Amino acid sequence: MVETSAVPVRNPASSSRTMDGQAVIAISEMAQIHILNGVGTLVWNLIDGTRTVSEITDLVRGQLTQEGYEGVSAEVASDIEQFFEEMAAKGMVTLGEGSR
Amino acid sequence: MAVTSYQELVSRAFIDSRPLSAQWELTFKCNHLCGFCYNAPNGQREMTLEEIKRGLDKVADFGILYLTMTGGEPMVRPDFWDICKYGRHLGFALRLYTNGYLVDEERARKLKEVHIFEVEISIHGAKAETHDRLTGIRGSFDRVISALENLQKYRIKTNLKCPITHLNQEELWGVWDIATKFGCSISFDPVITPRDDGDKSPLGMAATKDFLVRFFSDEYKELRYGRDVSKRDDTVIRANCGTGRTSFTIDPYGNIFPCVQWRRKWANIKEVENLAELWKGSEVLKHVRWAAEQIPQTTLKESEAGAFCTFCPGVAELQTGSPFKMYPQAAVVSEARLQAYNAKGPHEKEAGGGIECTGV
Numbered sequence: 001m002v003e004t005s006a007v008p009v010r011n012p013a014s015s016s017r018t019m020d021g022q023a024v025i026a027i028s029e030m031a032q033i034h035i036l037n038g039v040g041t042l043v044w045n046l047i048d049g050t051r052t053v054s055e056i057t058d059l060v061r062g063q064l065t066q067e068g069y070e071g072v073s074a075e076v077a078s079d080i081e082q083f084f085e086e087m088a089a090k091g092m093v094t095l096g097e098g099s100r
Numbered sequence: 101m102a103v104t105s106y107q108e109l110v111s112r113a114f115i116d117s118r119p120l121s122a123q124w125e126l127t128f129k130c131n132h133l134c135g136f137c138y139n140a141p142n143g144q145r146e147m148t149l150e151e152i153k154r155g156l157d158k159v160a161d162f163g164i165l166y167l168t169m170t171g172g173e174p175m176v177r178p179d180f181w182d183i184c185k186y187g188r189h190l191g192f193a194l195r196l197y198t199n200g201y202l203v204d205e206e207r208a209r210k211l212k213e214v215h216i217f218e219v220e221i222s223i224h225g226a227k228a229e230t231h232d233r234l235t236g237i238r239g240s241f242d243r244v245i246s247a248l249e250n251l252q253k254y255r256i257k258t259n260l261k262c263p264i265t266h267l268n269q270e271e272l273w274g275v276w277d278i279a280t281k282f283g284c285s286i287s288f289d290p291v292i293t294p295r296d297d298g299d300k301s302p303l304g305m306a307a308t309k310d311f312l313v314r315f316f317s318d319e320y321k322e323l324r325y326g327r328d329v330s331k332r333d334d335t336v337i338r339a340n341c342g343t344g345r346t347s348f349t350i351d352p353y354g355n356i357f358p359c360v361q362w363r364r365k366w367a368n369i370k371e372v373e374n375l376a377e378l379w380k381g382s383e384v385l386k387h388v389r390w391a392a393e394q395i396p397q398t399t400l401k402e403s404e405a406g407a408f409c410t411f412c413p414g415v416a417e418l419q420t421g422s423p424f425k426m427y428p429q430a431a432v433v434s435e436a437r438l439q440a441y442n443a444k445g446p447h448e449k450e451a452g453g454g455i456e457c458t459g460v
Contacts, residue, residue, distance in 0.1 A: 013215040015193035017165040019118070024109060024165055026193035028215040031257035033106045 002081040002088075004054035006095040008047045014092060016044065025092060034092060039064070043080060047093060053084055113346050114339070117389060119379070121166035121195075121347040122159050123360055126152070126174040126183060128352050132199050133236030134224075136263060136305045138361075139172060140297035146352040147370070149179040153186050155354065155369035160190040162375040166217070167192035170360075172352070175202040184214040193217040200247035201240055208250035218257040221247060223286075226274025230267055234305075248282040260286040264315065265305040272315075276323050288323060290315060290433050293415050296363055300419070306429060312436035317443060329441045331407040332396065340395035340411055344388040348379075358388045362414030362423070388413070391423050399424050408441060409434035 010016075013028040023041040025034040036044055042063060046056045057080045064076065087093045113120050128141035147155070159167065167187050174180060175198055187194050194214065200221040203211070211219065223244055224234035231241035251258045260279045264272070272288060279286035292306045307315070314320065316329045339345065344358035354370040357363050366384035367375075379385065391413055399416075400406035403426075411430050413423035420427055 015165060015188075015191050015215075015217070017163050017191070019109070019113075019120075019163065022109075024120075026165060026217055028193070028217045028257075029255070031218050035106065035109055 002053055002084045002095060003097075004052065004057070004077075004081070006053050006084075006097065007050065008053060008056070008084055008087075008093045008095055009049045010044075010047050011092055011094070018045065027091060029091060032090070034090065039079075040083060043083060053081065053095075056080065110346065114342055117345045117379075119162070119164060119345070119347050121168060122164045123168040123170055123347060123349040124152075124155075124159075125170050125172060125349065125351045126180070127172040127177050129176050130171060130173040130199070131176055131201050131237065132173065132240060134234060135236070136234070136265065136292050136302035138293050138295050138302065140295045140299070141172075141352075142297075144353045147354055149182055151354065151370055152183055155350065156183075156186060156190055156192075158369060158372065158375050159350075160192065162379070165193055166195055166347075168195040168197060170197035173199055173201070175207070181210060181214070184211075184216070188214050195220065197222075198247075199235065199240070200244040201237070203243075203247035203250055205250045205253070208247070208254045208256065211251070211256055212254040216256060218259060219251055220259045220261055221284075223260050223262050223275055223278065224265070225268040226271040226278060230271055234265065234267060245278070248278070248284065252282050258282065258284045260284045261289065262286060263289045263292060264307040264311075265292065266307050266311070267305070269307045269311040269315075272320070272323055286323075288315070290436075291410065291412075291415075291429050293361065293412070293429070294418055296418070298418055303429065306432075309432050309436055312433060313439045316437045316440035328444075329408065329437045331441075332400070332409075334396045338396060339389070339392040340400070340413065341392055343392050343413065344385045345392075358385060359414060361412050362388060362417065364388065364417075388423075395424065399426060402426070403434075405431070405434040405438040408437035 011027055014025055016023050016025040018041055021038050021041060023036040023044045025044065039060065042060050043056060046059055057077050060080060061076050084093065084095060088095050127146055128139050169183065174196065184194060194216050196216055196219045198219065198221055221244060223231065225231040228241035231244065232238050248258065262272070262275050276286060290307060290312055292302050294300045294302060342359070343362050347359065349357045349360045350369050354368045355365045356367045356369055357365060364384050366382045367378050372378055395411055395413060400409055400411060409430055410433065416425050416427050417423040
């Protein structure tokens with residue numbers, strides 16, 4: 001279970017570019033490639049090593065609401081937490097303890 | 101939240117002509133003397149570190165993900181590590197094409213530190229005498245083996261590349277064993293090309309046609325990762341290859357070409373202001389993309405073997421003066437493939453050969 005106060009940090013071995021709204025992420029360890037969808041890309045691009053999971057979730061929710069998506073409030077938080085778990089399991093991010 | 105496969109991404113980049121990678125020949129200087137090398141240095145001044153950094157800024161702004169550092173031998177540049185670090189600072193996934201000679205343990209460790217994405221090493225035989233004869237440097241084979249040990253130690257993904265020549269054609273299984281021992285993937289390249297200045301002397305090194313027929317038969321299927329020889333399938337992607345679409349090549353003087361083989365300059369990285377704009381508007385690139393679309397409908401329709409041909413318009417132009425004209429090496433390789441294909445039973449014959457030279 002991901003702590004919402006955790007601060008995700010991108011794997012320093014990762015490289016990424018956003019193409020057509022999709023983040024393409026190359027990780028040198030094991031030469032993996034990951035491609036994210038629009039929301040995943042939004043999350044990835046908000047990981048700056050200082051924001052917490054909770055802060056990123058709020059920003060994503062705000063962005064999606066601004067873009068006119070309806071009913072995003074309930075599922076987004078759990079989806080994003082699950083997404084961070086997946087990314088951590090794949091070595092794309094580490095989830096450090098929040099200092100705040 | 102992962103939705104698209106990598107193959108789908110490459111196909112889309114291909115169809116949309118949106119490059120994912122750039123090959124940068126950092127120098128033409130090399131510590132080897134390979135007789136079949138295609139490089140043709142012309143004595144101009146190679147780019148300085150500062151010029152390369154400014155060029156990398158432009159390539160990063162263009163959205164390129166993979167930066168392949170090649171040469172010559174890129175590691176002979178004294179500022180090689182500065183280039184790597186700056187490339188990483190800009191967020192590139194770095195690839196390194198090297199002969200492996202300089203990859204000692206210290207340098208392998210440094211490659212790990214800069215998070216190199218993958219390394220590709222050229223190997224020219226399974227025996228030291230063959231490899232060293234082809235590179236012209238005594239001890240170079242031992243250095244490749246040592247490089248593989250060092251890269252394996254630091255768990256750096258490494259691919260081997262073996263151009264097939266008549267000198268090493270009977271050693272490919274031994275080369276395969278070396279790749280297996282070190283956990284590397286390997287690709288065998290049956291085509292030797294002229295030098296970039298048109299000098300055809302490397303062609304004398306090519307594998308024999310008899311051997312190529314064997315290479316494309318089931319005898320060597322394992323070395324082709326189980327891939328059958330099959331006819332081209334142009335139903336999804338209609339172009340012959342990825343030239344001018346998915347990547348581009350920069351030489352040590354800053355000249356930018358549609359790909360490593362087709363040396364039609366479309367810009368110079370030192371002079372160009374906006375790569376994206378020029379990528380769309382360049383008449384050279386429009387022409388090579390058009391030519392790549394025509395080739396499957398023209399050149400490759402001229403003979404039965406055309407359906408099995410890995411045709412390179414860059415080599416064709418260099419060798420014959422026309423990007424559409426069949427050149428001897430492509431004809432020999434495609435005939436060898438056809439012969440191997442015809443030797444198969446009817447149930448084994450399927451279409452579906454994809455484009456081999458995507459450039460990514």
